[in-house]
Amino acid sequence: MEYRINKRTGNRISTLGFGTSYIAQAKESDAVATIRRAYEGGVNYFDLATAEGRTFPYFGAALGDVRKNVMYQVHFGADYHTGTYGWTTDAEAIKRSIDWQLTRLHTDYIDYGFIHCIDELSDWQEYQENGAYAYLLQLKEQGVVRHIGLSSHTPATIQRVLDEAPVDMLMFSVNPGYDYQKGEYAKGSVEERTAIYRRCEAEGIGIAVMKPFSGGQLLDASLSPFGQALTQYQCMQYALDRPGVLTVLPGMSSVEQAEHLLGFFNASEQERDYSMIASFSPVDAVGKCVYCNHCKPCPMGIDVGLVNKYYDLARNGDSMAAEHYHGLGRDAGDCVQCGHCNSRCPFQVDQMARMQEIAAYFG
Ligand code: SF4
Numbered sequence: 036m037e038y039r040i041n042k043r044t045g046n047r048i049s050t051l052g053f054g055t056s057y058i059a060q061a062k063e064s065d066a067v068a069t070i071r072r073a074y075e076g077g078v079n080y081f082d083l084a085t086a087e088g089r090t091f092p093y094f095g096a097a098l099g100d101v102r103k104n105v106m107y108q109v110h111f112g113a114d115y116h117t118g119t120y121g122w123t124t125d126a127e128a129i130k131r132s133i134d135w136q137l138t139r140l141h142t143d144y145i146d147y148g149f150i151h152c153i154d155e156l157s158d159w160q161e162y163q164e165n166g167a168y169a170y171l172l173q174l175k176e177q178g179v180v181r182h183i184g185l186s187s188h189t190p191a192t193i194q195r196v197l198d199e200a201p202v203d204m205l206m207f208s209v210n211p212g213y214d215y216q217k218g219e220y221a222k223g224s225v226e227e228r229t230a231i232y233r234r235c236e237a238e239g240i241g242i243a244v245m246k247p248f249s250g251g252q253l254l255d256a257s258l259s260p261f262g263q264a265l266t267q268y269q270c271m272q273y274a275l276d277r278p279g280v281l282t283v284l285p286g287m288s289s290v291e292q293a294e295h296l297l298g299f300f301n302a303s304e305q306e307r308d309y310s311m312i313a314s315f316s317p318v319d320a321v322g323k324c325v326y327c328n329h330c331k332p333c334p335m336g337i338d339v340g341l342v343n344k345y346y347d348l349a350r351n352g353d354s355m356a357a358e359h360y361h362g363l364g365r366d367a368g369d370c371v372q373c374g375h376c377n378s379r380c381p382f383q384v385d386q387m388a389r390m391q392e393i394a395a396y397f398g
């Protein structure tokens with residue numbers, strides 16, 4: 036397992052987290068075993084926007100004795116009074132739902148209390164007018180909620196909420212399909228989505244990735260909007276290479292699935308290499324480095340993807356990125372213009388020119 040630090044909260048979060056979208060498909064004993072297997076594999080971050088209310092006790096049973104070792108993100112606005120998931124902004128309904136969830140989780144605190152599913156500006160307005168946001172802040176004040184989160188699919192709305200609320204964690208739908216305007220939640224342009232990643236990285240807001248496989252579409256050539264299937268490992272690496280991303284939250288419903296996902300950490304670079312997405316990049320993404328490192332190895336030992344990521348972040352006003360760049364053992368100034376990266380890059384990035392530009396920028 037690998038871990039990343041949320042710079043705002045100091046929490047050490049597993050890069051593979053646990054999504055709950057499929058856990059209701061398993062019978063109770065299998066679900067509990069799956070959750071426990073993920074925990075034993077090092078997963079310490081669990082999303083609880085589950086489809087069925089009956090799954091909350093599964094987490095209480097699987098993790099009750101190790102509660103202090105794990106983090107829950109609980110959604111203020113996910114309501115289960117009918118038994119299945121429903122969205123609400125009503126403060127009283129949310130209060131009932133949170134009390135009900137905490138009891139079944141065998142806990143009395145929430146690591147990340149989420150402003151839940153705010154896709155439109157009108158949702159955010161309604162969330163505040165109906166008292167949902169005030170209730171979340173009240174629990175934060177009381178110490179029941181430790182940190183505030185936001186879940187949303189829409190870049191423009193995210194920008195507004197981040198301007199107005201003290202968000203430490205963003206749950207955002209990230210996969211190569213959405214980033215390239217393909218799929219149900221492909222909201223925002225390439226630039227708008229990139230701006231979210233960069234803002235989160237610069238401000239220390241962690242991103243937890245939902246829908247890393249586009250609901251499974253990207254894994255099936257017959258459903259993939261690109262006509263080609265990607266693997267789970269390729270999608271996970273893609274998400275983890277976006278600035279700001281701390282953890283990916285794929286759904287799991289069996290021990291076998293949990294073990295397969297944990298296998299990501301033993302997978303080869305080739306198995307994680309997602310550069311095939313270059314074949315379906317939109318015109319406005321051509322020539323832009325996506326930090327995939329398909330161009331490796333650089334004979335000078337330069338981490339081309341990382342150098343490019345720090346450069347893009349620094350130009351966006353992220354002062355920490357400049358510090359990280361200057362801490363690299365090898366940087367753009369070491370480039371000998373051999374041309375290997377240019378010949379390997381499937382995204383047609385003129386990396387030789389870019390290395391000169393980066394070296395000049397950082398001095
Ligand atoms: S230059 Fe191309 S191959 Fe290398 S990291 Fe950037 S996008 Fe990937």
Ligand code: SF4
Nearest residue numbers: 333370371373374376
């Ligand atoms: S052109 Fe520069 S960055 Fe690219 S592989 Fe050669 S030395 Fe490395």
